[in-house]
Amino acid sequence: AEMDTGLPQVLMRWGVLRRLLADQMSSDCISYNNGHDVVGYTSQDDGSVRLVQSNGTEIGPSTPLIVAADGIYSTFRQCLASDTCALDTIDDRMEGIKYNGRVNIKAVTKGVLDPEQYLANHTYSFFSPDGGVACFAGPAGEGYTYWAISVADTDNDECDLMELVKCKQSAQQKKESIKSALLEKLRGLDEPLVDFAVEKIEDTHPDFVYVQHSEEAEEIWPCLVSTDGNVVLVGDAGHSMSPSYGQGANFALEDAASLAACIRDADDIALALAAYEESRLERCKEMQQRSADRAAKAMKGEEAE
Numbered sequence: 001a002e003m004d005t006g007l008p009q010v011l012m013r014w015g016v017l018r019r020l021l022a023d024q025m026s027s028d029c030i031s032y033n034n035g036h037d038v039v040g041y042t043s044q045d046d047g048s049v050r051l052v053q054s055n056g057t058e059i060g061p062s063t064p065l066i067v068a069a070d071g072i073y074s075t076f077r078q079c080l081a082s083d084t085c086a087l088d089t090i091d092d093r094m095e096g097i098k099y100n101g102r103v104n105i106k107a108v109t110k111g112v113l114d115p116e117q118y119l120a121n122h123t124y125s126f127f128s129p130d131g132g133v134a135c136f137a138g139p140a141g142e143g144y145t146y147w148a149i150s151v152a153d154t155d156n157d158e159c160d161l162m163e164l165v166k167c168k169q170s171a172q173q174k175k176e177s178i179k180s181a182l183l184e185k186l187r188g189l190d191e192p193l194v195d196f197a198v199e200k201i202e203d204t205h206p207d208f209v210y211v212q213h214s215e216e217a218e219e220i221w222p223c224l225v226s227t228d229g230n231v232v233l234v235g236d237a238g239h240s241m242s243p244s245y246g247q248g249a250n251f252a253l254e255d256a257a258s259l260a261a262c263i264r265d266a267d268d269i270a271l272a273l274a275a276y277e278e279s280r281l282e283r284c285k286e287m288q289q290r291s292a293d294r295a296a297k298a299m300k301g302e303e304a305e
Contacts, residue, residue: 011121012141013108014249034059040079040086041066041230049230054090065269066231067259069252072097072215074237080226100214100242100295103165105182106148108140109204113196126193131298133189135197147200149182150214150298161185165211176206216240216292220285225273232273234259239284242291244298251287255280 002009022030038059041049048062068076073093079085087093118124123138132152140146153162161181165171171178183201186194217240224233233239235252259276266272 011139013144013146016141031060035070037090038070038075039088039090039092040075040084042085043228043230052086064230065273068231068233068237069235070237072217072236072240074233076226076231077217077221077233077237079231080223080233081221083227085228096218097215097240098218100216101153102150102214102295102298103153103162104148104150104212104214104243105165105178106146106210106212107201107204107208108144108146109200109208110144111200111203112139112143112145113137114199118196124196126191126197127298128189128191131302133185133194134298135186135194137197137200145200147197147204149186149197149201151182151185165213168211168213171211175209175211178211179204179206179209212243214243214295216242216288220281220288222281224277224280229270229273232259232276238280239288241284241288242295244291244295245287247287247291251284254283 035051037054038051039054040052042052042058043049044062046062048064049066050058050062051060051066052058066076068074070076075087075090075093078087078093078095081096112120113124121139123136125137126133126135128134132154134150135147136149137145137147151161151165153166161178161184164174164178164181179201183198186198186201220239224238225231234255236248238255239251241248241251258279259272262272262276262279263269266275
């Protein structure tokens with residue numbers, strides 16, 4: 001990236017970046033633990049809208065525009081897909097999401113890769129020949145390292161690890177067992193090239209292990225803006241994709257910068273949203289397809305770019 005753009009590559013933990021962004025906003029603009037059961041929005045007499053919960057209660061202030069950054073299980077993506085202001089039930093937001101057949105286990109831990117064996121500020125990876133396991137580790141800000149292991153969920157895989165992570169809800173309560181099973185699986189590969197990952201997993205407290213089933217939207221809708229102009233999708237809400245290229249967060253940041261620039265430069269919100277949609281749709285569709293193709297090749301053990 002630095003060679004292509006002339007700009008330095010900066011790696012930081014997601015939590016640090018969110019804090020930096022939040023620090024740029026007034027404290028009264030941010031609220032927490034709200035909206036987990038939002039099913040849509042209602043229109044007000046003045047043309048603004050408010051969020052509405054599954055019990056019909058309106059929450060939050062009225063606003064002319066909802067910037068929907070509500071992730072892969074997006075209420076507002078489904079609202080746009082069905083051209084409605086609100087879903088019938090909160091479960092409707094699960095529609096249109098597919099499981100890619102891999103489980104990703106990851107963490108950020110203090111310390112760096114052994115400087116006698118690994119170069120500083122470099123990311124290392126390993127791919128098993130059959131596509132069953134992919135390992136990654138690299139810098140996550142000064143003094144921190146991230147590691148991520150992607151394991152294929154295959155029918156002939158009877159290892160303890162896949163049994164532990166099969167259920168998304170219970171997996172988060174079994175982190176110590178998952179860490180042990182993951183180390184057992186990697187050591188069972190009898191492959192010295194995974195030592196960089198094993199070392200960092202051993203150093204990680206189980207509480208910091210995160211389990212994620214690889215999922216993505218079946219397709220990107222042909223629009224990122226609602227027909228009434230009250231909602232615009234950003235991030236995974238608009239273009240959830242396979243993590244095979246690790247571009248989810250990057251594209252969300254691109255969305256934010258593009259939307260801000262469009263609003264700044266346009267004469268009104270409607271023109272700004274039209275410009276945003278035009279600038280983002282094709283790029284997001286292309287990366288979603290490339291990510292899906294790369295993930296499919298990885299599942300079969302084929303070489304991917």
